[in-house]
Amino acid sequence: MSAQLSFWSLASAEDRGVAPAVEVSTFDAYDLDLARLEAWLAEVPHAAAFEARTSEAVLALPLPNGRVERFRVVNSPIMAPELAARFPDIQVFAGQGVDTPEATVRFDLTPQGFHAMVMGVGETVFIDPHTPGDREHVIVYTRAKFYASTSKRAEGCMALELPQLSKKVKPTVSQAHPAGKEVQTMGLKPISAANRVDNGAQLRTYRLALACTGEYASFHGGNVGSVLAAMNTSMVRVNGIFER
Structure with missing residues (x-):
């Protein structure tokens, strides 16, 4: 069960007619064949049955500068089962590198679009919707390029x-x-x-309750489903850091 870049086609950022929502000046733009990707992901094995490194479902993802990395992927939900049952259109996946074995990916597909975080390929790479809720157009960029051009600052x-x-x-x-x-x-x-503390090999699972401000909810669409999708994307990336 392999997928090359058949889901992705390189596009021109100028053709979009609008700047991406993510404040980054250097990125690659891709069109996403959403229907085919959704059909393919529906057949991906569950993490409860397979580890990502043993999965036969192989997904190719575009990286900056025309690079491609393949990953063995599994369906890896992070929401509580009862919550996931209420919002079945929020899907989460995890992957282990094929071309670069130490590489990992965490991605989700929600009503707000496709979001991915790739680590272990020499730099951290993100894939995000071109604009909020755009499920068929994405941008690919690095963490370094984001911080080099954004007005947002993490001063300490x-x-x-x-x-x-x-x-x-x-x-x-x-x-x-x-x-x-x-x-x-x-x-x-x-x-x-040399001074970083290892998290160890034992996976610990915690129940997490998240709340948000009215401003956060409004920014992310103003309804329960869209806000939950945004929270889900954030936690997918947090888990990706802890589980890499």
């Missing part, structure tokens, strides 16, 4: 109560807080590969 940790901070953490920047208070941004150095 902010603390309002400096006396409670560890003495090992030194404040580096003072800036205004929306509440009118001055906060300190912590400039923590990246953890080196």
Whole structure:
């Protein structure tokens, strides 16, 4: 059960007539044959029966600069069974690399579109809908290109109560807080590969309850299904980091 790039066809970003919702200046645009992909994914084995590395379902995904990576994939839902039964159009999958064995992918297909996160291919790659809810047009881009062009910034940790901070953490920047208070941004150095703590080989499953603000709900469509789909996409990527 193999799938090459038959689901994807390279497109021209200029033909879309609108900038992608994700704020990234360098990306590849693809058209997605949604009907064929959905039919193919319906036959993918479940993670309860097969590990991704032993699955015979092989999916090829486009990467930046015309690269292609193949993955053995399984259906790997993350929602509680009773919740998944209420929203069967939210589907989640996990994959292990064929061409690059250490590569992993987590992706979902929801009413909001196709979302994927690929790791272990030299850089983290994302595939997202061109615009929210667009299920037939996607963009492919790297994490590095996103942070090189986005106006969003992750400046570090902010603390309002400096006396409670560890003495090992030194404040580096003072800036205004929306509440009118001055906060300190912590400039923590990246953890080196040698000092990273291994999560271990035991898979731990937790039940998670998520809530959101009215602004979050409005941004993601304003209804339960669309908001749940957005939360699902975020948690698929979080799990992808912990399970890689």
